[in-house]
Amino acid sequence: MSGESDSASSHRNPPHRAPPHRLVAGIAAIDDLDAFLGALDEIAAETGAVVQAFDAELVVSTEHLREATRLAARSIARDVAVARDPGVEVMLYAAGRRQIDRAFALGVEEGERRAVVLVADFGGVPGADRPDADLDAAAASVRELLASPAADTGGGEFEPAFDAERVRGFYDIGERELAATAGDLPDIVRERVALLDVEK
Numbered sequence: 001m002s003g004e005s006d007s008a009s010s011h012r013n014p015p016h017r018a019p020p021h022r023l024v025a026g027i028a029a030i031d032d033l034d035a036f037l038g039a040l041d042e043i044a045a046e047t048g049a050v051v052q053a054f055d056a057e058l059v060v061s062t063e064h065l066r067e068a069t070r071l072a073a074r075s076i077a078r079d080v081a082v083a084r085d086p087g088v089e090v091m092l093y094a095a096g097r098r099q100i101d102r103a104f105a106l107g108v109e110e111g112e113r114r115a116v117v118l119v120a121d122f123g124g125v126p127g128a129d130r131p132d133a134d135l136d137a138a139a140a141s142v143r144e145l146l147a148s149p150a151a152d153t154g155g156g157e158f159e160p161a162f163d164a165e166r167v168r169g170f171y172d173i174g175e176r177e178l179a180a181t182a183g184d185l186p187d188i189v190r191e192r193v194a195l196l197d198v199e200k
Contacts, residue, residue: 018070021120022135024142025056025158026149028108028115036108039145040117044087048131049119049138052087054094056114057163058106058170060186067190068093069120071197077126086122086130096171096192105170116158117142160186 030036037053044051059065072089075081082098083089095103108115119139123132143149150158164185167173173188181188 016070016074018066019073019120019122019125020133020135021066021069021118022139023062023065023116023118023158024139024146024149025114025116026143026146027112028053028145029112029147030108030110033108033110036145040142043119043138043141043145047119047134047138047141048121048123049133049135050086050090050122050130051117051119051138051142052090053108053115053117054091054106055108056116056158056161057166059094059116059160060162060167060189061160062157064186064189064193065090065094065116065118067193069118071193073122073125073128075197076122076128079127081127086120086125086128087118090118090120093193093196096189096196098196112147114161115146117146162186 028036040051040053043049054065068090071093072081072086075089075093076086081089082092083100088100088103091106092098092100092103095106097103119133119135119142121133121135122128122130167185167189171189171192173185177188178185
């Protein structure tokens, strides 16, 4: 009996790891952005998953979105989230910004472009008010929605193909900062994600 309560208790504690999630990458052919986002909302409603699409040219790595998901879940569990929607909170962290309208620039736009879609299970995150999600069904539905989905690695990873110039512009990363860091561009972006949590 005590084991069951311990398990339930740990399931509801603020997460130290990202909630279960998958990343589905590929080409999105978006004629009508509202219709595309509406289709993602339907997948979320049907599967219980948090579903959020990102412009793949601005996502530097799998870890970029994994850490944003982890920090978003933690901010929700601590009741310090900026956004009511978990998917929007993830986007704020991924963008390294607290302004929702500016963070949305990390999302997809109309046209044929590379996208990466996060499907996540926030059912175990206190305060998220989400059901447990069927991530297999959510990921499969997102793959059907993409015009040309990338190969499914099965591990929630994706092959980054970011545009360095666009990333530098979006995150305001200059030559001086690049020269001063021991890491590379993805390292600086991940630092932006982590700093948003510190600034809160």
